Amino acid sequence: MNRLHPLSAVTYALQYGFTWLWVPVVLVLVLGGIFDPISPAWTPIAAPLGFLAGAVYGIVYYYRFEYGVTPDTFDVSSGVVARRSREIPYGRIQNVDVKQGVLQRLLGLAIVSIETAGGGNTEASLNFVSESDANRLQEQIRRRTADVKDRRRKRDREAVAADGQESAADAPNGIEGDNAALGDEDGTSLEDGVSEPRRPHRQRLFDLEARELLLYSFTSFRPAAVAAVLFVFFLATDRIIDLFVITAQPLGGPAALGEGTPTSYGILTVVSAINGILITYLLSVAYTFGTYYGFQLGRADDDFVYERGLLQRYSGSIPVEKVQSVTVTENPLQRLIGYAGLWVETAGYGPESSGGSQSAVPLAKQGRVHQFTENLTDVETPTFHSPPTLARRRYLVRYSLVATLVVAAVFALAQVTPLERWYLAAVVFAAVPPAAHLKYVHLGYFVGDDHLVIRRGFWKRRTTVIPYYRIQTVSTRRSIFQRRLGLASLVVDTASSQTFVWATPTVYDVDLEDARDVNTTGRKRLQSALRERARDDDLGLSVDFT
Amino acid sequence: MESLHPRIRLLWIASWAIGAIVLGVVLAAVDRWLTDVPRAAIAGVVAVAFVIGIAYAVRRYQVWTFELQPDALYLERGVVTLVETAVPFVRVQHVDTQFGPIERVLGLSSVVVYTAGTRNADVRIPGLTPARARDLQDTLRELAVESEADDAV
Numbered sequence: 157m158n159r160l161h162p163l164s165a166v167t168y169a170l171q172y173g174f175t176w177l178w179v180p181v182v183l184v185l186v187l188g189g190i191f192d193p194i195s196p197a198w199t200p201i202a203a204p205l206g207f208l209a210g211a212v213y214g215i216v217y218y219y220r221f222e223y224g225v226t227p228d229t230f231d232v233s234s235g236v237v238a239r240r241s242r243e244i245p246y247g248r249i250q251n252v253d254v255k256q257g258v259l260q261r262l263l264g265l266a267i268v269s270i271e272t273a274g275g276g277n278t279e280a281s282l283n284f285v286s287e288s289d290a291n292r293l294q295e296q297i298r299r300r301t302a303d304v305k306d307r308r309r310k311r312d313r314e315a316v317a318a319d320g321q322e323s324a325a326d327a328p329n330g331i332e333g334d335n336a337a338l339g340d341e342d343g344t345s346l347e348d349g350v351s352e353p354r355r356p357h358r359q360r361l362f363d364l365e366a367r368e369l370l371l372y373s374f375t376s377f378r379p380a381a382v383a384a385v386l387f388v389f390f391l392a393t394d395r396i397i398d399l400f401v402i403t404a405q406p407l408g409g410p411a412a413l414g415e416g417t418p419t420s421y422g423i424l425t426v427v428s429a430i431n432g433i434l435i436t437y438l439l440s441v442a443y444t445f446g447t448y449y450g451f452q453l454g455r456a457d458d459d460f461v462y463e464r465g466l467l468q469r470y471s472g473s474i475p476v477e478k479v480q481s482v483t484v485t486e487n488p489l490q491r492l493i494g495y496a497g498l499w500v501e502t503a504g505y506g507p508e509s510s511g512g513s514q515s516a517v518p519l520a521k522q523g524r525v526h527q528f529t530e531n532l533t534d535v536e537t538p539t540f541h542s543p544p545t546l547a548r549r550r551y552l553v554r555y556s557l558v559a560t561l562v563v564a565a566v567f568a569l570a571q572v573t574p575l576e577r578w579y580l581a582a583v584v585f586a587a588v589p590p591a592a593h594l595k596y597v598h599l600g601y602f603v604g605d606d607h608l609v610i611r612r613g614f615w616k617r618r619t620t621v622i623p624y625y626r627i628q629t630v631s632t633r634r635s636i637f638q639r640r641l642g643l644a645s646l647v648v649d650t651a652s653s654q655t656f657v658w659a660t661p662t663v664y665d666v667d668l669e670d671a672r673d674v675n676t677t678g679r680k681r682l683q684s685a686l687r688e689r690a691r692d693d694d695l696g697l698s699v700d701f702t
Numbered sequence: 703m704e705s706l707h708p709r710i711r712l713l714w715i716a717s718w719a720i721g722a723i724v725l726g727v728v729l730a731a732v733d734r735w736l737t738d739v740p741r742a743a744i745a746g747v748v749a750v751a752f753v754i755g756i757a758y759a760v761r762r763y764q765v766w767t768f769e770l771q772p773d774a775l776y777l778e779r780g781v782v783t784l785v786e787t788a789v790p791f792v793r794v795q796h797v798d799t800q801f802g803p804i805e806r807v808l809g810l811s812s813v814v815v816y817t818a819g820t821r822n823a824d825v826r827i828p829g830l831t832p833a834r835a836r837d838l839q840d841t842l843r844e845l846a847v848e849s850e851a852d853d854a855v
Contacts, residue, residue, distance in 0.1 A: 190731050228847050229796075237803045243839065244796040245847045272795045273818035279796060304847075503818065628819030631787040639784065649819035660820065679788055683773055686792060 157222035157233070161265055161284045164221075168214035176210025177203055223282060225296050230270060232280045244279060246301045247308070248272045254290045266290035270297070273503065273651065312690050357457050361702045362517050362528075364451035364464075372497075372519035373445040375489040381440035385432070400428040448518050455699045460500070460516065474514055476697050478502045480626045480652040481661070482533055483513075484525055484619040491617070496525040501652030513652070532701035533621050535607040540600030546641050547599070547665035551592035559584045601663045603677055606685065608648060610661045620661045624681035625689055626650045632671050644671035648678065703767040703778070709808050710766075710829025711759045716804050718755025722748045768827055770841065775815060777825065789825055793817045794846040799835045811835035815842060 180202035188196040213236060221234045230249070233241035255267040265284035272279050285293065364372070389396055401413060404427040410416025416424065449466035456473065463471040479500050486496040498517040517528060530537065563581045570578035594614045602609040608627075611619040631647045638644060646663040663674065726748040733739040761781050768777040774788040798814040805811060811832045815825045830838065 190727070190734055229843060235800075237806065238801060239806075240798050240800040241839075242796060242798045243843050245843065247847065248795045272816075279816075627790070628793050628817045628823075629787055629789050629825070631785050633780075633783055633785050635783045649817075649823075651818040652820065675786075675788065679774060679790060682790055682792075 157224040157231070158289075160218060160221055160223075160282060161286050161289070162218075163263060163265060164284045165215050165218035167284070168218050169211040170214070172210035172214035172217065173207045174210070176213065177206045180206040223280070225293070225300070227300075230280065230297060232282075242280065244270065244272060245304075246297065247304045249297060249301055252294050252297050254294055256287075260284060268293055358454065359700065360452065360454045361460070361700065362453040362520075364448060364518055368495075368519050369445065369448060369451070371490075371493065371495060372448060373441045375487065375493070375495070375519075376440075376444055377437070377487075378440045378443050381436050381443060384439060385436045400424065400431065403427060403431060448515075451515075451518055453516055458699060460514075460699070462514065462516075472514070474500060474502055476699050479697055480650040481620050481622045482516075482529055483621070484529055486522075486617045487615060490519070494522045495519050496522045498525050498528055501650070503651040528701050529621060532697055533607060533623065534698065535604055535609065535621050538602035538604065538609045540602050540609070540611060541666075541670075543596070543599050543663075543665045544643070544667055545596075546643060548592055548596040550637065550641065550643070550665060551595050552588065555588040555591050556585070559588050599664055601666070601674070603674055606681070608674070608678060610648070610663055612662070612664060622648055622650060622661060623685070624678060625685035627678055627682045630675050630678050632668075632675055634668070638665065642668055644668045646671045646674055703769045706763060706766050706827075706829030707810060707831055707834075708763070709810060711763045713804050713808055713810060713829065714759035714762060715756055718759065719752060722751040722755065725751055763829075766829075770845075775825070775842065777827065787825060789815055789817060790849075791842070791845040792849045793819070794842060797839050797842045797846070799832075799839050801832070813838045813842070 181199055184194060184198050184202045185196055188194040188198070216236050217234075220236050220239075221232075223230070223232045225231075226243075229243040229245050231241065231243050233239065250271050250273055253269045253271070255269065256265070260266060264287050266287050266289075267281065267283040268285055268290050269278045269282075270280040282290075282293075397413065401409060401424065403409075404424040405411065407423055407427055408420055409424040409427060410420040446466040447470075448464050450469075451462070451464040453460060453462045455461065458476045460474040460476065461471065462474070463469060479502055481501045483499045483501065484496050485499060490496060497515060497519050499513050500516050501513045516532075517525060520528075526537075529535065562584050563578075566575075566581035567578045569575055598612060598614050598617050600611040606623060608622045608624065609619060610622070611617065628649045628651055630649070633645045633647060634643070643665045644667070645665060648661045648663070650661070663671065666674075726744055729739055729744045729747060733744065758781060762779070765781060765784065766777075766779045768775065770776075771788070774790040775794075776786070776788050778784065778786045795816045795818055797816070799811055800814055801811045805828075809831065810828070811830050811834075812826055812828045813830060813835050815827075817823055817825070827838070
């Protein structure tokens with residue numbers, strides 16, 4: 157095991173010294189305020205003590221930080237009181253960065269960061285090692301990673317060769333996995349790939365037509381519009397309220413604030429609310445229109461490339477091999493007019509902040525979108541299973557509790573304000589049965605040959621197609637309520653980063669046995685699909701899906 | 703199925719106790735600056751929190767099990783929500799052994815398994831003896847290296 161550069165000890169000592177300085181200071185000030193024997197006057201003694209402790213900690217930290225290059229893994233152990241020893245297999249390392257600031261360059265130091273897939277932060281960060289060590293490390297890790305990949309490729313080739321011998325009669329060129337696979341699927345791509353390997357294969361896949369753009373703008377709603385409206389409202393509250401009063405006047409609103417009757421105030425409220433909602437909606441429509449104006453999706457070799465935007469053009473590419481899952485989204489309005497959108501989720505963060513989910517087809521006729529999805533993922537037309545009706549009962553109970561809370565809140569409000577007839581709020585209970593039913597009917601799942609399809613949500617219904625080979629982990633979750641009813645939820649995790657906004661694909665409230673079945677099936681098919689993919693070198697997705 | 707080391711209960715109780723003490727300090731602050739909170743009430747709240755902590759720790763220990771299956775690391779845990787998770791070895795990115803200050807005093811160690819997923823991206827098996835943790839880390843590392851998958855994530 158190796159240590160960092162000795163100068164790191166100095167930087168760690170200073171760094172921890174200055175952070176720890178504040179710990180006793182804050183403690184003395186806070187506890188001094190609560191308990192009498194501790195006095196805030198101790199601060200001048202506490203601060204240097206904190207610094208000293210921090211400096212010592214920093215130096216010990218340096219001595220306790222070790223890293224090493226072993227045949228299979230890169231190891232890092234660190235920590236003074238709490239210890240962590242990490243082993244990163246070379247095959248999992250994505251990149252090794254060497255960074256140098258101005259000061260570090262003067263001192264001949266460098267920071268080495270090692271990253272693997274997934275997780276936001278760097279898996280191993282060595283600050284600092286000497287320049288020469290950094291370059292040597294980078295070189296060593298690169299060589300060992302390449303070794304691992306070679307070994308694996310050789311193993312795969314042997315497996316393919318073994319297979320080829322078995323089926324030599326019907327597939328004499330089975331060894332050339334790539335070309336054979338490509339040729340089988342589609343003759344043209346073989347020709348293109350062989351005769352002109354230099355020129356990227358470019359092709360237009362989907363254009364958002366004017367009609368679709370308008371429909372998309374009017375049927376989707378962006379929460380950002382609410383934020384924008386509220387922001388403007390806070391910026392110019394007085395002027396906007398004046399404007400509201402003026403617009404409400406011809407309809408019977410008060411002549412000015414503070415000189416109206418209860419009825420005129422009521423009219424003012426209603427008119428202003430309608431105005432507010434209308435303005436927000438129009439803003440949202442304009443925003444969507446501007447963002448998706450001139451949307452085009454195309455392909456360049458094995459990448460999807462897209463372009464969109466009215467005032468500002470955005471463009472980007474999505475490598476097909478990075479696609480983790482595909483989702484069809486529809487909100488109630490879009491379902492009503494028979495349209496849907498198609499999104500692809502990728503691993504890692506895109507160059508723009510929108511994260512790992514990209515719109516492949518913002519909006520198109522439902523039938524087309526379903527066809528696209530089937531072409532893209534090669535999934536069979538799903539026949540969805542519903543959860544048992546017991547689940548609906550659960551939602552009934554859940555929404556009743558929410559409704560009870562609403563009534564209780566209104567009751568509490570009635571106690572402190574002159575509000576009367578709070579019990580009218582009980583009308584929310586009328587919404588409970590339809591809400592529970594709607595939630596229930598939109599749930600569904602389908603266990604396909606190569607894919608798991610999960611549908612959920614009423615307001616934004618999402619149907620996610622997950623290829624088995626993209627599964628990261630599978631979990632069966634049962635809360636105490638679900639255990640009483642014998643239900644379970646199945647959480648299927650993939651490496652797509654979009655799940656911060658959209659919840660992880662989950663099959664909600666199915667029978668425990670079904671959940672366990674799907675769980676086992678998913679795991680089994682993950683293994684067999686990975687074996688198959690290693691053999692065929694197959695992307696698993698067809699780029700020309702339109 | 704393998705259980706955790708029984709001493710893990712002490713760790714969970716200790717961390718719960720720290721929470722209870724912080725709660726007591728907060729209540730003392732409220733008593734001092736906002737409104738009068740009777741001493742007995744503070745003591746009662748802290749005591750109740752402590753008892754809940756003990757019961758929770760005991761139950762949690764009873765539920766927590768894990769197992770190395772042919773293709774995956776399998777865990778069962780959770781008091782309120784019982785979660786059964788399978789982490790296929792192909793999906794293991796890297797493996798840590800870790801121990802914090804309280805674990806160190808109790809002679810315990812944890813193994814943390816990282817995947818490239820977004821939820822359950824790090825799976826922690828607490829309450830192992832250092833030797834067992836080391837052993838498990840080695841096994842998982844070997845299984846992970848052996849089952850390299852050549853797909854981009």
